[in-house]
Amino acid sequence: MDRQPVLEGERLVLRPLRGEDWDALYAVARDPEIWAIHPQPNRWQEPVFRQFVADALAGGGALVAIDKADGSVVGSSQYKDHDPTDGGSVEIGWTFLARSHWGGAFNRELKRLMLSHALGSVSRxxxxxxxxxxxxxxxxEKIGGRLTGQTAMVDTPTGPMRHVYYEITRESFAAGPLFDP
Structure with a gap:
């Protein structure tokens, strides 16, 4: 699976994150409200976000989201943990968008683009x-994610936090709210 594609929708272009995206991406990420209920609520702080970007660049699979209307960087998301066994799976996450782009349409498009791309190569x-x-x-839930029942405790800067897992399969995507044939 290509974890560094260029994907284009009606509102967004997703392309591989590059080091020179730092200033524009941090201009979005430095808003503490974006991270207020996030497992790492201090990610708006420059040193913390700098490490986040360094890890994203080192791991591959990080995409930057660009608003097609004005060419501005409005967020990011990542493909991680690609596993080709048993039909294949990949994780999508580490997604954030500027508050100006909250409210559904942009996140839905970002996830639709990433899911469509991933489910061409993996089954889940x-x-x-x-x-x-x-x-x-x-x-x-709005994009058709199904709780799997799997959980994990993750150490965060504010203490241990329970994470829940959702999945979207190739079949559930084709029957779900984001499918666009």
Whole structure:
């Protein structure tokens, strides 16, 4: 699976994250409200976000989201943990968008583009969400994510946090709210 594609929708272009995206991406990420209910609520701080970007660049699979209307960087998302066995799976996550782009249409398009691309190569996409991050849990349900029952405790800067897992399979995507034949 190509974890560094260029994907284009009606509103967004997703392309591989590059080091020179730092200033524009941090201009979005430095808003503390974006991270308020996130498992790492201090990610808006420059040193913390700098490490996040360094890890994303080193791991591959990170995409930057660009608003087609004005060419501005409005967020990012990542493909991680690609596993080709048993039909294949990949995780989509580490997604954030500028608050100006909250409200559904942009996140839905970002996820639709990433899911369409991934499900051409794997049979399942996984999502790990902080259980207390109700905004992300609701967003997962709106795009057709199914709770798997799997959980994990993750150490965060504010202490241990329980994460829940959602999945979207090739079949559930084709029958779900994001499918666009």
């Amino acid at each position: 996409v996984d999502f790990r969400v902080g259980e207390a991050n109700l905004r992300s849990c609701r967003a997962m």
